[in-house]
Amino acid sequence: MLWSKKREQKTAKERNRYDVDEYLDEKVSLFNVKRVLGYLIKAQGHLKLSLVFSILASIASLVGPLFIKRALDEAVPNKDVKLLLLMATYLAASIIISVALGAIRNILVARAGAGIIHDIRYDLFSHLQKLSFSFFDGRPHGKIFVRVVPYVNSVSDALSNGIINFVIEVLNIFFIIFFMYQVDPHLATVTVIGLPLLAIFIWTIKPAQRRAWQAVSNKGSNLNAYVQESIDGIKVTQAFDRQNKNLGIMNDLTDERNREWMKAIYISNTVWFSTETISQLVWSFVYIMGVFWMNPMASFGMLLVMGNYAWRFWQPIINLANIYNTFITAMAYLDRIFDTIAEPVTIKDIPNAVEFPFVRGHVEFRNVSFSYDGTKKVLNNVSFNGHPGESIAIVGPTGAGKTTIVNLLSRFYNIEEGQVLIDNQDVMKVTMQSLRSQMGIMLQDNFLFTGTIADNIRYGKLNATDEEIRAAAKLTGAHNFIEKLPSGYDTAITERGGGISAGERQLLAFTRTLISNPRILILDEATSSIDTSTEQLVQEGIQTLMKGRTSFIIAHRLSTIRNCTRIMFLSDGEIVESGSHEELMALKGRYYELCLAQYKD
C-alpha cells in the first residue's frame, strides 16, 4: 500500500505527527522484490565478477583439508617427508590463493554496493523533486529525510554483500556436501541431518522477526522527525524555555525505539543462538559417530577432515541465518524507500501537454473553486481577467485565499473546479516546465539556501553573470545592504537565510525572482518585513519591474499596491470588490474601510 493510501487511514489530526507510527505492511511484496532485482541487474557487472571470485576462493579453501588428509593418512604413517612437505606447500598455496581472491572480491562487492546506493538514492531524490506541495504539507519532513539518507545506507550492504554472500553460501553448502560425500558418505549424512530442523525453526520465527524490524524503523523514523523539527524550531523552543519538555519527548521517543530495537535483537539473537547450538551439536555428533566407526572404517585423517568439513558445513548455514537477518532488516527499510518512490506524482503534465513558447501574459480565472482537503472550500467560484502588462493587487483579510490564488496560477495544486487560463490556454494542459520558466514567483515564506548571496540570487537564473546579479540587486534595493557586508556578494549565508535580517532575506528573495525575468510576476507579501523608507526604494524597483509584464501583488500594506492598475478585494474565497484604487475608494466598501483603518494615524 502506498504512503498516501496509508495516510488516508488515519485521521487528519494524526497525519502530521512525530508520535504516530506509519502503517506496517505484513508481507514482503513481490513488487518490491522486483524493484530490488532491477537495481541488482544494473549492478550486475560487478556482482557477477565478484561471484566468480567468490566461487574460486571457496573452492581454493575447500581443497585444503584434502591435503591435510593425505598428509595424515599417507605421509605420516609412511614417514614420507617429501610428500608431507609437498602437501604442506599445497595447503599453504590454497590458503594464500583463497585469501587473495577473497580480497579482490570484497572490493568488487563494495563497488557494487556503492553503485546500488547511488541508484536508489538518485531515484528517490529525483522522485521527491516531482512530488506536490500537498505531499510535503502532509508529513513531517524528518520522516522523508530518513528515507533518503540513513535508510538507503542501511540497505546497501544487504543488497550487495548480502546477495553475493547468499549465493556463495548456498553454493558452499553444495560444494561441502559434495566434498564430504567424497570422503565418507555415512559421516556426511550424519552432518546433513540437522538441516531440516533448522529450516523449520527459521521459517516459524520469520514473520515475528520481520515485524520487529519494521517496528524499529518506524520508531526510528518518529525520532528523526522529532529531532529534525526540534532543530528547525530551536529558536522558538529557547524563547519559550521549553528545553526540558522537549528533552522529555525526545527521551520517550528514544526509549520507545530502544524497546522495539531490543525486541528485534532478542528475536535475531534467538535465530543466531539456535543455529549455533544445532551446528555445535552436529559437529560433536560427527566426532562421536566417527569414533564408533574409527575402527576399522575411519582413518584418523578422515575423521579430522570430516570434522573440518562438518564445521565448514555449518558455517555457511550460520552465515545464511545472519544474511537472512540483514535481509529482514533491509526489507523493512526498503518497504519505506519504495513506498516513497511509488508515491504518485499528482502534479504532472497531462499526456500531449503543449509547450508554451512565449507567454504574452493574459491571465484568466474562470469559475474556479478550490479546497485543500476536499471539504472546506477556500476559493468559491472566483473569476477575473488580467490583461498583458496589467498589475493586479490582491488584498483581503488573513486566510481569505490570496496565496491560494497564486498557488493555482502556478499550478502547485491541481485545479479541479473551473479553469485557470493563460493566453487562453488551460494551465492544466501546458507543460509545467514551460509555464513555470516564464513565471517569477516570490512565495510568502521564502527560503534561502546555504551558499553565498550571489549563489542565492543566481537560483533564479543559473547562468546569470555577476553584472546581471548586481543590476537586479540594484533594482530591488538589495544592493545597498549587500554592499555593506564584509564580503559583499560573496558573503555566505546559511539555510533559511541565517546571518541576515528578515527584511534583507525578503530583498534577496525578491532579487532572485526578478533575475529570472519572468513574463508573469507574482509577489506574495514581498515587502512585509521591509521598513517604510526602504519600501519606497523597493516600490520604484517594483514599478520598473512591472512594466511590460502581468503582475500579481499580494500585500497587506496598502502603500505597496496603490499604484496597481487594478485591486481585487478577496474575502472568504470570493472577490467582493474589484477596480482601481480611486474606484474602490469611491465605492466606500471593504477596501475603503481597510484604507481608513491603515491611514487613521
Ligand SMILES: Nc1ncnc2c1ncn2[C@@H]1O[C@H](COP(=O)(O)OP(=O)(O)OP(=O)(O)O)[C@@H](O)[C@H]1O
Ligand atoms: N496547505 C494547506 N492545506 C490546507 N488548508 C490550507 C493550506 N494552505 C492554506 N489553507 C487554508 O486555506 C485558506 C486560505 O489560505 P491562504 O494561504 O490562501 O490565505 P491568504 O489569504 O494568503 O492569507 P495570509 O494573508 O495570511 O497570507 C486558509 O483558511 C487556510 O487555513
Ligand SMILES: [Mg+2]
Ligand atoms: Mg498568504
